[in-house]
Each structure stands twice: as C-alpha cells, then as structure tokens.
Amino acid sequence: MSPSLSYDVVVLGAGVAGLSAATQLAEGGARVCVLAKGVGSTHLAPGTVDVLGYSPERVEEPGGALGEFIAAHPEHPYALMGAQAIAPALEWFAACIERGPQPGYSYTGGLARNHLLPTAVGAIRPSALVPETMAAGDMRAAGPVCVVGVRVLRDFYASVCAGNLRRAGIDARAVEVDVDVGRVEANSLGLARCFDDERFRAAFAARLAMLLRPGERVGLPAVLGLRDPHGAWSDLQRRLGHAVFEVPTLPPSAPGMRIYNALVHALRRGGGRLVLGSEVRGVEREAGRVSAVRAHTSGHETTYHARWVVLATGGFASGAIELGSDWRARETVLGLPLRGMPPAGEPRFGADYFGPQPMSGVGVAVDSSLLAQDTENVYVAGAALPGAMPWREGSGEGISLASGHFVAQAVLEHEVAAAAA
Ligand SMILES: Cc1cc2nc3c(=O)[nH]c(=O)nc-3n(C[C@H](O)[C@H](O)[C@H](O)COP(=O)(O)OP(=O)(O)OC[C@H]3O[C@@H](n4cnc5c(N)ncnc54)[C@H](O)[C@@H]3O)c2cc1C
Numbered sequence: 127m128s129p130s131l132s133y134d135v136v137v138l139g140a141g142v143a144g145l146s147a148a149t150q151l152a153e154g155g156a157r158v159c160v161l162a163k164g165v166g167s168t169h170l171a172p173g174t175v176d177v178l179g180y181s182p183e184r185v186e187e188p189g190g191a192l193g194e195f196i197a198a199h200p201e202h203p204y205a206l207m208g209a210q211a212i213a214p215a216l217e218w219f220a221a222c223i224e225r226g227p228q229p230g231y232s233y234t235g236g237l238a239r240n241h242l243l244p245t246a247v248g249a250i251r252p253s254a255l256v257p258e259t260m261a262a263g264d265m266r267a268a269g270p271v272c273v274v275g276v277r278v279l280r281d282f283y284a285s286v287c288a289g290n291l292r293r294a295g296i297d298a299r300a301v302e303v304d305v306d307v308g309r310v311e312a313n314s315l316g317l318a319r320c321f322d323d324e325r326f327r328a329a330f331a332a333r334l335a336m337l338l339r340p341g342e343r344v345g346l347p348a349v350l351g352l353r354d355p356h357g358a359w360s361d362l363q364r365r366l367g368h369a370v371f372e373v374p375t376l377p378p379s380a381p382g383m384r385i386y387n388a389l390v391h392a393l394r395r396g397g398g399r400l401v402l403g404s405e406v407r408g409v410e411r412e413a414g415r416v417s418a419v420r421a422h423t424s425g426h427e428t429t430y431h432a433r434w435v436v437l438a439t440g441g442f443a444s445g446a447i448e449l450g451s452d453w454r455a456r457e458t459v460l461g462l463p464l465r466g467m468p469p470a471g472e473p474r475f476g477a478d479y480f481g482p483q484p485m486s487g488v489g490v491a492v493d494s495s496l497l498a499q500d501t502e503n504v505y506v507a508g509a510a511l512p513g514a515m516p517w518r519e520g521s522g523e524g525i526s527l528a529s530g531h532f533v534a535q536a537v538l539e540h541e542v543a544a545a546a547a
Pocket of ligand 1 (some may be wrong): 166171406438507
C-alpha cells in the first residue's frame with residue numbers, strides 16, 4: 127500500500143508558473159505541495175520577464191499594445207485572463223524577488239516600456255521586467271559599449287555579441303579577460319559562484335579596468351553571483367567606475383536560478399512544500415474531479431489527495447505534451463483534452479525556426495477561468511495553456527506569471543467561499 131498524503135492544493139510543475147501559483151496559494155493560507163519531476167525552464171531561460179515583445183512587429187509599449195493583441199488573438203491566454211491580470215502578477219513577482227534570499231537583488235521595469243537587451247549573440251530582444259543587473263544594457267541608451275568575455279567560459283563569445291551589436295548600429299567592441307577560476311573549465315554556474323567571492327571580483331576588476339575606455343558601459347556574461355548578485359554587481363560597478371550590465375548566456379542560466387531560488391524560498395516561507403524528482407504518472411478521479419495524483423519518487427509511489435490541482439507541467443519542451451508517431455498530440459500527465467491542433471492538411475511546423483510554429487499553440491483545453499475541460503478542480507497555468515506562441519511573441523514568462531497569479535486567486539476564492547458556506 128503506497129503512502130497517502132493530503133493537501134488543499136497539489137501543484138504539478140516547478141517552473142515559473144507552478145512555483146508562482148504555489149507560492150501565492152501558500153501565502154493565501156492554502157496547504158500546498160508542489161510535485162515536479164525536475165526543475166523547469168528557469169535554469170535555461172534568460173531570467174527576464176517578457177510580456178509581449180512582438181505583435182508581430184517589435185513592441186515598444188507592451189501595456190499599450192495588449193488591447194489590440196488580445197482583440198486579434200481571442201484564444202490567447204492573455205485574452206482568457208484579460209490584460210488586467212498581468213500587472214498584479216508582475217508586481218507580486220518583483221516584490222517576491224525583493225523579499226528573497228538574495229539581499230538587495232531586484233527587478234526593474236513593467237508594462238510601460240520594453241527594454242531592448244542584447245542576447246548572448248548580440249541580437250536585440252524586447253523585455254518588460256528585467257533584473258537590475260541587466261537594465262544598463264538597454265540598447266535604447268546612447269554611448270559606447272564594451273562586451274567582456276571571460277576566457278574560461280565557453281558559453282559566451284564577446285566578439286560575436288559585439289560584432290552583431292555593431293551591425294545593428296551600436297558602438298560596441300569586445301575584450302577578453304583571462305582569470306584563474308581554479309578549474310579547467312567553468313560554465314555559467316561555476317563562474318557565478320566565483321563572482322560571489324569578493325576576492326575573485328577584486329582580481330577580475332583589476333584586470334578588466336586596464337582594458338576599459340572612458341564612458342563605456344560594460345556588458346558581462348550573466349554570471350555575477352548566485353548567492354549575492356546585487357552585491358557582486360554593485361561591487362564591480364564601484365571598482366570599475368563604469369555602468370555594468372549582465373548579458374544572458376547559454377544555459378545554465380544564473381539569473382534563472384536566482385528566480386527559482388527566490389520562488390522556492392518564498393514558497394517554503396509561506397509553509398508550502400516542494401518535492402523535486404517526483405514524476406506524476408497516475409490520477410484518481412471522482413466524477414468530474416481529480417481527487418488524487420500518484421507520483422513516483424526514487425522508485426516509491428505516493429498518493430497525494432487534494433481538493434484542487436494546478437497543472438503547470440509546461441508544454442512540448444518539458445514532455446508534458448507529446449506528439450505521437452500517429453501525429454496525435456496528448457497531454458501526458460493527467461490525460462486531459464488538448465486544444466489548438468492545426469486541422470488535418472494544415473502545416474504543423476514552419477520552416478523558419480523563429481517564424482510561426484502552429485504546433486506551439488497546442489495546449490490543454492480550458493475555459494475562460496483556466497479550468498481544464500471536463501474537470502471541476504484542475505486549473506492550468508503556464509506553457510501548458512493553448513493559444514500562444516511564446517518564442518515568437520516574446521511572452522513566455524509573462525504568460526507563466528500572469529496565469530500562475532490568476533489560478534492561485536481563483537482557487538483561493540473557492541476556498542474562502544467554501545469556508546464561509
Ligand atoms: C532555453 C529557453 C529559453 C527561453 N527563453 C525565453 C525568453 O527569452 N523569453 C520568454 O518569454 N520565454 C522564454 N522561454 C520560455 C519560458 O521559459 C517558458 O514559456 C515558461 O517559463 C514556461 O514555464 P512553465 O512553468 O509553464 O513550464 P516549465 O518551466 O517548462 O516547467 C514545467 C515543470 O513541470 C514539470 N513536469 C513536467 N511533467 C511532469 C510530470 N509528469 N510529473 C511531474 N512534473 C512534471 C517539469 O519537471 C517542470 O518542473 C524560454 C524557455 C527555454 C527552455
């Protein structure tokens with residue numbers, strides 16, 4: 127007989143959608159448990175909150191563009207939730223980061239204006255809410271830019287980044303710093319840990335200072351600390367006497383890990399529980415309700431009973447939705463109906479990677495309250511929702527945060543109503 131546990135809400139998935147929903151549920155007084163087979167795309171994505179970057183042209187003011195975007199995309203998650211659902215979610219997230227375990231670390235921006243930040247290869251990317259450590263990289267600001275490579279880091283090529291920025295008309299150049307990190311090779315995570323150390327920063331700044339020219343903004347790979355990114359970034363600015371900004375690297379993503387750490391910290395502070403390495407493989411139903419989920423952890427099965435389930439298991443990328451050899455898509459966790467499959471005979475994929483990809487609009491069929499079709503107690507959040515093309519729209523984390531906030535509020539309202547009855 128497998129052990130059996132009971133919660134008010136079980137949240138499936140530990141990406142931005144699942145963790146933000148779970149944390150707000152815990153903060154609202156619900157007994158909540160997050161089950162996830164692994165971490166989500168936080169550890170891969172750049173750590174910015176993109177709300178609406180393209181519609182289809184580049185968007186300057188996401189808040190102002192949302193009305194028209196929603197009117198043109200009535201099936202989009204933003205249309206279901208309403209544009210007014212986004213701002214409170216961003217505010218909650220920014221406050222959560224500020225109260226987090228990384229002292230002084232904060233996000234800046236919002237719906238008023240997109241920042242235009244460089245990617246690792248020097249393309250320019252619009253993003254609404256960004257880490258303070260990236261904000262000085264806004265390419266709308268004038269003045270010369272020096273992109274700094276760290277020789278030991280193979281996931282960031284300053285010359286490629288600066289070269290493409292120059293092609294976009296920005297006065298950019300590249301330099302490279304050779305530092306001893308005490309290992310043969312380091313990835314972003316290893317280097318971020320080095321930057322948490324003040325002695326390492328002092329040695330690094332001493333070498334870099336000699337290479338900088340007056341008035342340059344300094345772009346460094348996004349490795350400026352994991353434990354204390356605000357301290358590392360401020361310290362480097364002070365030592366160099368230049369504005370410093372982080373540029374996202376290839377995975378692993380240190381800024382994404384900071385988000386994960388802050389959300390998990392807030393979840394636990396609110397009394398919530400996270401069980402990582404726990405794959406949901408089965409479900410128990412009572413009429414229209416999912417009454418329990420069965421999860422496998424280290425070879426053991428545990429049954430989690432709950433009044434409410436939040437499905438935040440992601441989409442194709444996380445294996446929550448699969449396309450079979452019969453060309454049928456299926457939701458792999460709870461077996462829920464999907465929506466958004468391109469009709470037979472219509473193209474499913476586009477030849478241009480960043481162009482329209484019809485399959486990316488497939489997700490779990492939901493009603494306008496984000497309740498999964500044919501269920502009375504399963505809410506859906508994040509990339510599991512249908513109707514969006516996050517890569518093309520630049521909307522991934524915006525959808526995850528807004529829907530996480532939205533479903534948490536919906537469940538809490540049900541709980542309050544039930545308690546009052
Ligand atoms: C490399 C990369 C770069 C990106 N860049 C951007 C960007 O620049 N801008 C942008 O807006 N968006 C970007 N995104 C997209 C964005 O990160 C996602 O759209 C969004 O964060 C999805 O979050 P989520 O919480 O819905 O799902 P995910 O983060 O995918 O999390 C899914 C969770 O569900 C869990 N799970 C899945 N199946 C099961 C199961 N059976 N049992 C238990 N747990 C399960 C997974 O382990 C994981 O914890 C990027 C994504 C990636 C991967």
